[in-house]
Amino acid sequence: MNSNWKWLRVFILFLVCFALQTTVAEWLQIFGAGPDFVIILVVSIAIKHGPAAGVLWGFLAGFTQDVYAPVEWLGANTISLTALGFLVGQLEERFLTLNLPAKIGVLGFGFMLCDMLYFFLTGLEKDVVTNLFFSKTLPECAYTMAVGAVVFHLSIGKKKKHA
Amino acid sequence: MLRAFRFIVELFTQRHGVIAFAFFLLVGLLMRQAPLSVRESIVSSALGTVFYPAQVIISSVNSVRSVTAENQHLKEENARLRQETYYASEGLQELARLHTLVRFDDKWDYPIVTARVVGHNPGRFLTTLVINRGSSHGVKENMPVFSMNGLVGKITKAAYTHSRVQLLVDPNLKLSVLERKSRVVGFLESVDGHLLTAMIPSHAGVKEGDTLITSGLGGIFPKGIPVGTVKAVRKSDLDVMRQMDVAPFQEFSSLEEVFVMEKEPEWIIQELLDEQ
Numbered sequence: 241m242n243s244n245w246k247w248l249r250v251f252i253l254f255l256v257c258f259a260l261q262t263t264v265a266e267w268l269q270i271f272g273a274g275p276d277f278v279i280i281l282v283v284s285i286a287i288k289h290g291p292a293a294g295v296l297w298g299f300l301a302g303f304t305q306d307v308y309a310p311v312e313w314l315g316a317n318t319i320s321l322t323a324l325g326f327l328v329g330q331l332e333e334r335f336l337t338l339n340l341p342a343k344i345g346v347l348g349f350g351f352m353l354c355d356m357l358y359f360f361l362t363g364l365e366k367d368v369v370t371n372l373f374f375s376k377t378l379p380e381c382a383y384t385m386a387v388g389a390v391v392f393h394l395s396i397g398k399k400k401k402h403a
Numbered sequence: 404m405l406r407a408f409r410f411i412v413e414l415f416t417q418r419h420g421v422i423a424f425a426f427f428l429l430v431g432l433l434m435r436q437a438p439l440s441v442r443e444s445i446v447s448s449a450l451g452t453v454f455y456p457a458q459v460i461i462s463s464v465n466s467v468r469s470v471t472a473e474n475q476h477l478k479e480e481n482a483r484l485r486q487e488t489y490y491a492s493e494g495l496q497e498l499a500r501l502h503t504l505v506r507f508d509d510k511w512d513y514p515i516v517t518a519r520v521v522g523h524n525p526g527r528f529l530t531t532l533v534i535n536r537g538s539s540h541g542v543k544e545n546m547p548v549f550s551m552n553g554l555v556g557k558i559t560k561a562a563y564t565h566s567r568v569q570l571l572v573d574p575n576l577k578l579s580v581l582e583r584k585s586r587v588v589g590f591l592e593s594v595d596g597h598l599l600t601a602m603i604p605s606h607a608g609v610k611e612g613d614t615l616i617t618s619g620l621g622g623i624f625p626k627g628i629p630v631g632t633v634k635a636v637r638k639s640d641l642d643v644m645r646q647m648d649v650a651p652f653q654e655f656s657s658l659e660e661v662f663v664m665e666k667e668p669e670w671i672i673q674e675l676l677d678e679q
Contacts, residue, residue, distance in 0.1 A: 291420030299427040307449045308524040308531050314442040315435030326424040368595045
């Protein structure tokens with residue numbers, strides 16, 4: 241595929257993900273926990289196109305989230321999602337032959353890492369972070385991994401068909 | 404131009420993306436460390452240019468989707484309101500009499516601006532909204548924002564055509580509240596950007612189901628706007644205070660329209676805000 245089209249497709253996916261995050265993610269909530277489509281997108285891009293693309297799209301996704309977050313926390317999402325894109329890209333490029341379970345594992349690891357980094361950068365108190373970890377991070381990580389499994393399965397199935 | 408762009412792309416993709424990571428990490432850290440005024444201008448520029456068209460499109464799609472549901476809801480509400488009109492007219496007569504009796508000072512006599520919500524955090528912590536009314540419509544910073552159900556927050560940044568609303572669940576917003584029955588004053592905040600917590604003196608005997616309203620003491624919000632109900636009462640570290648979870652009257656994630664009260668902070672508060 242022409243590289244310009246490839247980037248256009250990623251850009252459209254980026255827009256779709258944010259549209260899903262602001263609309264569908266709310267309807268899909270179970271006991272207040274919903275999937276994070278943006279993290280799935282950043283992890284997918286980093287796995288498919290490597291660390292440089294992961295960093296770029298992680299930065300753009302993080303900055304987009306930061307624009308709507310409190311001004312005092314500006315930069316927290318940007319840094320955490322940039323780091324996520326970089327680390328997942330490194331994992332894929334250097335260590336792993338990523339089959340479906342490995343991709344889901346990386347998504348879960350990335351989610352946790354991203355949240356921990358975000359909490360650290362926002363400077364929330366330790367007991368608040370502990371509470372958020374159990375009430376938000378863990379359930380939403382599991383939910384995101386389940387949705388990510390479906391997304392990765394569909395993309396692998398599509399690739400096999402083309403092959 | 405194209406050559407320069409290619410050079411940058413090649414530079415960023417070298418060394419397994421380490422250069423790109425270092426560059427974007429540095430940009431992120433600079434934003435994190437920048438003074439508040441610089442951060443405000445970054446956010447405001449981004450909202451007013453790149454992100455604004457996307458917000459309008461998403462908000463229009465949402466509006467179309469909600470028309471049917473809203474129509475049904477309005478019909479039901481209309482039926483209920485007809486019933487209530489009778490009781491309300493009776494109540495108004497009684498209220499007028501009571502006003503005279505207690506010399507109730509009606510401070511809610513401010514113009515109202517109706518605004519549509521055109522954007523909110525795509526992240527998991529909903530703390531900020533963007534509305535489609537700005538300084539050109541008379542909206543200014545620190546004006547109270549509320550909905551039909553209760554208090555929503557306040558304006559933190561008013562651009563020409565749009566404004567940012569800081570929601571009650573924003574950890575940076577602290578609010579003075581009043582328990583409706585006991586008339587005891589406490590304060591409300593959100594420590595985690597998710598749940599609302601109130602601290603009210605123990606002697607007030609506030610219990611589950613009691614209602615909190617704005618006290619009017621902060622100088623920004625007028626007295627008497629409904630805020631929420633007490634969901635659970637917990638013991639706090641201080642024996643004299645009770646910590647309680649509060650369920651807001653307005654569910655923030657489902658907000659489509661809000662009202663901005665054209666009330667500017669009292670002069671002493673304005674001076675303090677200007678000093679910050």
